[in-house]
Amino acid sequence: MTRYLYLTRHGEATPDESGLTANGRRQAALLGERLKDVPLSAVHHGPLPRAAQTARLIAEHLPGVPVRVSEAAGDYLPYVPAKEELPSEHADRLLGFLAGFPADGGARLARQAEELFTGPVEEPRHELVVTHNFLIGWLVRAALDAPGWRWLGINHCNAALTVIRYSPDRPSSVLFFNDMAHLPPELRWTGFPPELRL
Numbered sequence: 447m448t449r450y451l452y453l454t455r456h457g458e459a460t461p462d463e464s465g466l467t468a469n470g471r472r473q474a475a476l477l478g479e480r481l482k483d484v485p486l487s488a489v490h491h492g493p494l495p496r497a498a499q500t501a502r503l504i505a506e507h508l509p510g511v512p513v514r515v516s517e518a519a520g521d522y523l524p525y526v527p528a529k530e531e532l533p534s535e536h537a538d539r540l541l542g543f544l545a546g547f548p549a550d551g552g553a554r555l556a557r558q559a560e561e562l563f564t565g566p567v568e569e570p571r572h573e574l575v576v577t578h579n580f581l582i583g584w585l586v587r588a589a590l591d592a593p594g595w596r597w598l599g600i601n602h603c604n605a606a607l608t609v610i611r612y613s614p615d616r617p618s619s620v621l622f623f624n625d626m627a628h629l630p631p632e633l634r635w636t637g638f639p640p641e642l643r644l
């Protein structure tokens with residue numbers, strides 16, 4: 447049967463990343479409002495406070511929907527490519543970027559996230575995962591069967607919405623990507639690399 451995976455990145459974080467800003471809390475509440483009529487069976491979130499707080503604020507609009515912490519929804523590097531996999535003109539910049547993050551355990555967690563959150567299911571299912579920029583890039587890449595390195599360069603705004611559909615009879619389909627329709631202009635594009643914003 448079909449699974450609909452709703453993905454969001456936590457709301458805008460404070461500079462020390464210990465929680466959400468006032469804007470981040472508002473973003474989360476607005477996303478909760480947007481999702482209130484979706485028949486969600488669960489909200490999963492990463493263990494870090496910015497994801498946990500976002501999930502709680504969203505869930506205030508989803509009475510009865512269980513909220514569960516999942517290590518697989520955390521913040522990690524899902525895949526570190528070898529230099530030869532990368533387009534030569536971008537390889538040094540991309541590897542320099544990746545060197546700024548710890549790589550331990552990310553591949554295992556990324557596999558776990560794919561097992562837990564993707565693919566067709568026994569019963570129709572809608573689930574929300576409140577996570578971080580990198581995992582959303584990884585799952586969008588996987589849905590499109592793009593090469594492993596291609597999660598790089600897929601960025602997501604805070605509290606924007608991506609929805610991926612997995613069904614047994616069609617290839618996986620990205621229905622929404624980085625959709626910000628529920629956010630007013632002043633709350634859009636936060637968390638996104640400034641030089642890439644529209």
Ligand SMILES: O=C(O)[C@@H](CO)OP(=O)(O)O
Nearest residue numbers: 455521522578579580581
């Ligand atoms: O550090 C970052 O750039 C991303 C990586 O996933 O994390 P977050 O979404 O928590 O900002």
